[in-house]
Amino acid sequence: MKLKSLTSALAVLALSAGAVAAAEDSELIINGDIEIVTRTKAPAHMENIDEIRSGWTFRSEETQALQMDDFDNPGMIFVDQARETWDQVDGSEGKSCASCHGTPEEGMAGVRAVYPKWNEAAGELRTLEMQINDCRENRMGAEKWGWNAGPMVNMTALISVQSRGMPVNVAIDGPVQEIWEKGKEIYYTRFGQLDLSCANCHEQNYDNLIRADHLSQGQINGFPAYRLKNAKLNSIHNRFKGCVRDTRAETFKEGSPEFIALELYVASRGNGLSVEGPSVRN
Amino acid sequence: MKRAILSAACLFAGASLVSAAEVAPLDVKFDDYGAVEQSLTGVAGDPANGRKVMGTKSLGNCVSCHAISEMAEDVPFHGEVGPVLDGVADRWNEAELRGIVANSKKTFEGTVMPAYYQTTGYNRPGDAYTGKAAKSDPMPPLLSAQQIEDVVAYLMTLKEE
Numbered sequence: 001m002k003l004k005s006l007t008s009a010l011a012v013l014a015l016s017a018g019a020v021a022a023a024e025d026s027e028l029i030i031n032g033d034i035e036i037v038t039r040t041k042a043p044a045h046m047e048n049i050d051e052i053r054s055g056w057t058f059r060s061e062e063t064q065a066l067q068m069d070d071f072d073n074p075g076m077i078f079v080d081q082a083r084e085t086w087d088q089v090d091g092s093e094g095k096s097c098a099s100c101h102g103t104p105e106e107g108m109a110g111v112r113a114v115y116p117k118w119n120e121a122a123g124e125l126r127t128l129e130m131q132i133n134d135c136r137e138n139r140m141g142a143e144k145w146g147w148n149a150g151p152m153v154n155m156t157a158l159i160s161v162q163s164r165g166m167p168v169n170v171a172i173d174g175p176v177q178e179i180w181e182k183g184k185e186i187y188y189t190r191f192g193q194l195d196l197s198c199a200n201c202h203e204q205n206y207d208n209l210i211r212a213d214h215l216s217q218g219q220i221n222g223f224p225a226y227r228l229k230n231a232k233l234n235s236i237h238n239r240f241k242g243c244v245r246d247t248r249a250e251t252f253k254e255g256s257p258e259f260i261a262l263e264l265y266v267a268s269r270g271n272g273l274s275v276e277g278p279s280v281r282n
Numbered sequence: 283m284k285r286a287i288l289s290a291a292c293l294f295a296g297a298s299l300v301s302a303a304e305v306a307p308l309d310v311k312f313d314d315y316g317a318v319e320q321s322l323t324g325v326a327g328d329p330a331n332g333r334k335v336m337g338t339k340s341l342g343n344c345v346s347c348h349a350i351s352e353m354a355e356d357v358p359f360h361g362e363v364g365p366v367l368d369g370v371a372d373r374w375n376e377a378e379l380r381g382i383v384a385n386s387k388k389t390f391e392g393t394v395m396p397a398y399y400q401t402t403g404y405n406r407p408g409d410a411y412t413g414k415a416a417k418s419d420p421m422p423p424l425l426s427a428q429q430i431e432d433v434v435a436y437l438m439t440l441k442e443e
Contacts, residue, residue, distance in 0.1 A: 191405045193416075193424065194396040204394065205363050211339075211346035212359040245413035250406040 028056055028276075031070055034165040036274040043271040045172065048203055049217070054273050055225075055281060058207070058216040063228065066280040075157060075226035075278030078150075078233050082158035085151055091142025097155075100139060108162040112275045116264045118175045125179050127263055128156050129235070129255070147254035153233045157224050160277030168221050168275060170267045183265025186258055192249025198266075201243075218243070220263070221270040222279025233278055236263055304427045307401045307420070316388030317377040322399070322427035327435025335429050335436075342398065342425060342433060350440070364395060369442035379437045383430050398425040398433075 028036040038054040046052070056064060070076045086097045086104055101107025116127045126134070129147055132155055136142040145152035172180045190197045201210065202218030209215070224233040237254035240262060244251040252258040303324040312318055336344040337357035345353065349360035350367045374382065382389050385397035401420035409416050425433070 189405060193404055193407050193421065195404060196394060196396075200394045208362040209359070210361045210363050211343070215363075241413065244406075245408065245411055247408075248410060249404075249408040249413075250415040251408070251413040 026061070026064060028054075028064070028068065030068060030164065036165060036276055037167065038273065038276075040272045043268065046269060048199075049269075052219065052270060052273055053206075053217055054270075054276060054279075055216040055219055055222055056276065056279060058214045059281060063280055063282055067276070073226065073278065073280055074231070075224070075233055075280060078154040078226075079157045079161055079278065082151070082154035085155060086158065091136065091140035093139065093141040095140045097135070100135070104158055104162055108159045110163055110166060112156075112160040112163040112277065113166045113169050114171070116170060116176075116260065116267060118171070120175075123175075125176050125260060125264060127236075127255075127260055128159060129237075130260075132156070132159075148235055148238050150232075153224050153235050156235065157233055157278040160224065160275055163275040164277070165274050168267060168270045168273050170264060170271060172264070172268045176264060179261045180264050180268065182258075183261035183263070186262045187265055190247075191244055192247030194247045194249075196247045198243065198262075217269075218266065219270045219273060220266050221273040222276040222281070224277055225279045225281045228280070228282045236266075307399050307423050310384055310399060312381055312385070312388045313377075315378070316381040316385075316390075317375075318380040318384055319377045321431060322380070322384070323431050325428060325431065327428075327431035327433070329432065329436040329439050331429070332432035332434065332436030335425065335433050341429070344433075347395065352440070367437070367440055369440060371438045371441045372443045374437075376434060376438055380430065380434045383425075383433050383437075396424060399423045399427070399430055 028038050030036060036054070036056075038057050039051055042049045042052045056067060066072045066074070083104065089096045089099075097104075097107075112128065115131070116125050117131075118124075119126045119131075122134075124130075129145075129152060132152065133144040137144055145155075187198045190200065198218060201215055206215050206217045220236050220239075223236045223239070225239070226233050235254065237259045240259050241251045241254065305320065305322045310318055310322070311320065333353070335342040336350070337353055339346075344367075345357055345360045347361040347363035348365065348367045349362065350357075352368070354360065370379070378389070382395075384399035386393050386395040387397060401423050404416075407416040407419070407421055408414060
């Protein structure tokens with residue numbers, strides 16, 4: 001209900017704003033049913049941006065359309081693969097994900113929206129990948145999956161689908177505050193021989209073309225993202241790595257403390273946008 | 283002819299061996315406004331090559347951020363991050379343009395435009411676009427001294443008045 005009134009209020013706003021490119025005005029309603037907030041007021045902790053926008057609003061009409069119906073979204077094939085994995089027993093304990101969590105719908109609703117999340121017992125901030133691997137190792141007695149391995153990325157997509165349409169809402173205070181600050185520092189640090197920070201491209205220059213690319217705000221509410229460019233689902237850290245590499249820098253690794261902190265910070269910049277994954281991007 | 287021999291020599295010798303007349307990246311003298319009076323090579327720039335450097339992805343790739351109307355026909359996809367460069371020679375003289383290309387931060391504090399003739403002082407410098415650490419510090423500049431002179435010569439042709 002709250003979501004609905006918000007979206008329609010935004011739609012009215014967009015209309016009254018007048019002549020904006022058609023593709024940017026359109027609304028994202030998946031399967032004619034799940035309303036996605038793709039533009040909303042920036043969270044209070046953001047200093048230089050008033051309105052946050054999903055990467056979807058920056059894509060061409062053709063790419064946008066692919067995300068409007070699950071039959072057209074190539075990322076959904078991988079969600080189906082993960083559905084099978086979900087029920088498969090693996091490891092020394094004779095368990096599957098389903099043994100502890102029931103169906104994905106029962107067990108995973110709302111989960112994507114609040115990750116990365118502090119784990120009190122372990123005393124650490126966990127991304128979804130870390131939590132999945134903790135379950136595999138410690139509850140199933142199964143081997144860890146690699147950060148970018150197919151089953152891992154696909155599983156994050158299956159989990160994301162259970163939160164589609166819910167607002168991203170990661171906590172940034174309490175035990176994670178220090179990590180959040182570190183992530184913020186990384187976001188504003190210039191790296192590489194091109195000497196560019198995340199903010200240089202995604203805060204100062206979103207909506208501008210850089211060569212053929214229409215720069216977005218670099219939000220991660222749509223991850224994992226199916227990229228037309230490599231025809232598979234891509235993890236958040238893999239995207240970070242690509243962007244850092246493109247500054248002619250030595251990148252950080254997937255799962256590194258730097259990228260975990262950066263993920264928390266970037267996720268928090270999207271607080272209020274809907275969970276969208278798996279999204280379709282170019 | 284002389285020019286061709288020189289650049290061939292540069293190619294083979296690599297960035298570490300600098301020809302006698304060449305100003306090394308660390309020795310470039312910027313004035314208080316960021317301009318560089320002295321040519322980096324003493325050899326006149328070749329505007330045709332400068333044009334190529336600016337439009338080629340693996341070289342200057344300046345068009346990723348700047349549009350240039352004159353290039354629109356043969357070089358696709360000009361960016362919008364920096365100002366359109368049409369008429370840029372009416373706004374800046376040669377020394378100023380050399381300074382902007384060599385290290386634009388001396389002219390525009392905090393700009394997003396990369397420095398093309400700088401070899402050290404970076405965070406986590408990488409080995410080109412491999413994502414791996416740079417092989418040396420100082421590292422080779424993004425453009426050679428002569429490529430910068432060529433780019434400046436091309437920019438000097440962008441006049442509207």
